[in-house]
Amino acid sequence: MHPIVIIGSGIAGYTVARELRKLDKTSPLLIITADDGGFYSKPMLSNACAHNKQAKDLINQTAEQMAAQVNASSLTGTKVDHIDTATNKVVTNAGNFEYSKVVIALGAQAIRLPIAGDAAAQVLSVNHLDDYALFREQIAATGESARITILGAGLIGCEFADDLAGAGHKVTLVDPNPLPLAALAPQAISLGLQDALLKRGITLQLGTTASSIHKAPDGDALQVTLANGSLVNADLVLSAVGLRPKLRMATASGLQTDRGILINAYGETSAANIYALGDCAQYQVTGGAQQVLPYIAPLMVAARAIARNLLGESTVIDLKPSPVIVKTPSFPVAVVPPGIKDLANGRWETELNDGVTISRFFDASNRLSGFAVAPHDARLRTRLLAELAEFTEA
Numbered sequence: 119m120h121p122i123v124i125i126g127s128g129i130a131g132y133t134v135a136r137e138l139r140k141l142d143k144t145s146p147l148l149i150i151t152a153d154d155g156g157f158y159s160k161p162m163l164s165n166a167c168a169h170n171k172q173a174k175d176l177i178n179q180t181a182e183q184m185a186a187q188v189n190a191s192s193l194t195g196t197k198v199d200h201i202d203t204a205t206n207k208v209v210t211n212a213g214n215f216e217y218s219k220v221v222i223a224l225g226a227q228a229i230r231l232p233i234a235g236d237a238a239a240q241v242l243s244v245n246h247l248d249d250y251a252l253f254r255e256q257i258a259a260t261g262e263s264a265r266i267t268i269l270g271a272g273l274i275g276c277e278f279a280d281d282l283a284g285a286g287h288k289v290t291l292v293d294p295n296p297l298p299l300a301a302l303a304p305q306a307i308s309l310g311l312q313d314a315l316l317k318r319g320i321t322l323q324l325g326t327t328a329s330s331i332h333k334a335p336d337g338d339a340l341q342v343t344l345a346n347g348s349l350v351n352a353d354l355v356l357s358a359v360g361l362r363p364k365l366r367m368a369t370a371s372g373l374q375t376d377r378g379i380l381i382n383a384y385g386e387t388s389a390a391n392i393y394a395l396g397d398c399a400q401y402q403v404t405g406g407a408q409q410v411l412p413y414i415a416p417l418m419v420a421a422r423a424i425a426r427n428l429l430g431e432s433t434v435i436d437l438k439p440s441p442v443i444v445k446t447p448s449f450p451v452a453v454v455p456p457g458i459k460d461l462a463n464g465r466w467e468t469e470l471n472d473g474v475t476i477s478r479f480f481d482a483s484n485r486l487s488g489f490a491v492a493p494h495d496a497r498l499r500t501r502l503l504a505e506l507a508e509f510t511e512a
C-alpha cells in the first residue's frame with residue numbers, strides 16, 4: 119500500500135499527521151520537507167528576542183522525534199518539484215514517491231518590495247526558524263543595541279517592533295498607512311497601539327514607504343531613504359510587508375490556484391486525492407467565498423477535517439470566527455475582522471471601559487460581524503465571541 123504523503127513540516131503538516139494518528143495508528147505515512155523537519159511554534163518568532171531566545175531554544179522536537187511520535191517516515195532537506203497526478207507520484211530532488219493520498223502544506227513566502235539602492239538585497243524577513251537564526255546572528259554582530267528599521271506596521275511588523283524594543287533595540291517602524299495595524303483593526307484600536315509603541319520608544323514613520331536602501335559611506339550601516347524625504351540610519355532592515363502562498367509546486371502539478379491553492383469545504387484541491395491547508399491554501403469560507411487565512415486557528419480546524427477525509431470520511435472544514443491575536447505586550451490586541459464586503463457598508467462602534475477599548479463592527483443590516491479589543495484577556499474574548507455567535511447563528 120502506498121503511503122499518505124504530507125509535503126511540508128510546518129504546523130499544518132505536523133498537525134495533520136498528529137490528527138491522523140489519533141484516528142489511525144498504522145497507515146503508512148511519509149513526510150517530505152525542504153527544511154530540517156524540526157518542530158517549532160512559528161508565532162514565537164516575533165516574541166522571542168525580548169526573551170533572549172536563540173533559534174535552537176525554539177525547537178520543541180527534532181525531525182526524528184516527530185517521525186517517531188506520528189509513526190511516519192520522514193525525508194528532510196528534500197524539495198518537492200511537482201506531483202504527477204497521472205502516475206500518482208510525488209516528484210522530488212531525491213527521487214519519486216508513489217502515494218495513495220497527498221496533503222500539501224507548503225506555507226507561504228515573504229513578499230519582496232521593489233526597493234532601489236546598493237543595499238536593498240540586505241533586507242531580511244523572518245518567516246522560518248532559519249530566517250530567525252540569521253536575524254539573531256546579524257543583530258549579535260552589531261552589538262548590544264541595534265538600530266532596526268522595520269518595513270510594514272501590520273500584525274507581524276508591530277509584533278517585531280514591540281519585541282525588539284523590549285529587547286533594548288532602537289526600532290523605526292515604517293508603513294504607508296497613517297496608523298499601525300490599519301488593515302486589520304479599527305482606528306480606535308490602532309490609535310491605542312500607536313500610543314503604546316511610542317511609549318516603548320519606537321519611532322514611527324507612517325504614511326510613507328522606503329524608496330531606497332544604501333550602504334552608509336563610512337561603515338557597515340545602512341541608510342534607508344523614505345518617500346517623505348527622511349533618512350533613517352539602520353544596522354538592519356527587516357521587511358514585514360506580508361506573505362504570499364507558495365504556488366509554484368501546485369501550478370506545476372496542474373492544480374487550480376488563485377491567491378492560494380484552491381480547496382473545497384473538505385480540504386480537497388482540484389485533483390483527486392490531493393488536499394491542502396495552512397498558509398499555502400485558499401479556504402472556502404461561509405457563503406462559498408474563498409479566503410487565504412494565514413493563521414493557526416483555521417489550519418487546526420482544517421487539519422482535523424482533512425485527517426478524517428484522508429480515511430474516507432466527508433468532514434467539512436467548519437471555520438468559526440476566531441480572534442486574530444496581535445502579540446504586542448505593550449498593547450495586546452484581539453480582532454475578529456469583518457468580511458471585506460461588510461467593511462464597505464458597515465460601521466465600527468467603540469466603547470472605552472476601565473482603559474479597555476472595545477470596538478464592535480455592525481454590517482449594513484445592523485448585525486454584529488466582527489470586533490476588536492485591547493488590552494484583551496480570555497474572559498473578554500469569550501464574552502465578545504458569544505455576542506458574535508448570537509448574530510451568526512441567528
Ligand SMILES: Cc1cc2nc3c(=O)[nH]c(=O)nc-3n(C[C@H](O)[C@H](O)[C@H](O)COP(=O)(O)OP(=O)(O)OC[C@H]3O[C@@H](n4cnc5c(N)ncnc54)[C@H](O)[C@@H]3O)c2cc1C
Pocket residue numbers: 125126127128129130131150151152153160161162163164196197198199223224225226244245246274364367395396397398411412413414415417443445
Ligand atoms: C513571525 C510570525 C508570527 C506569527 N504569529 C502568529 C500568531 O500569533 N497567531 C497565528 O494564528 N498565526 C501567526 N503566524 C502565522 C502562522 O505562524 C502560520 O499561519 C503557520 O505557522 C503556517 O504554517 P504552515 O505549516 O502552513 O507553513 P510553514 O510553517 O511555512 O511550513 C511550510 C513547510 O513546507 C516546507 N516546504 C516548502 N516548500 C517545499 C517544497 N517545495 N518541498 C518540500 N517542502 C517544502 C517548508 O520547509 C516547511 O516545512 C505568525 C507568522 C509569523 C511569520
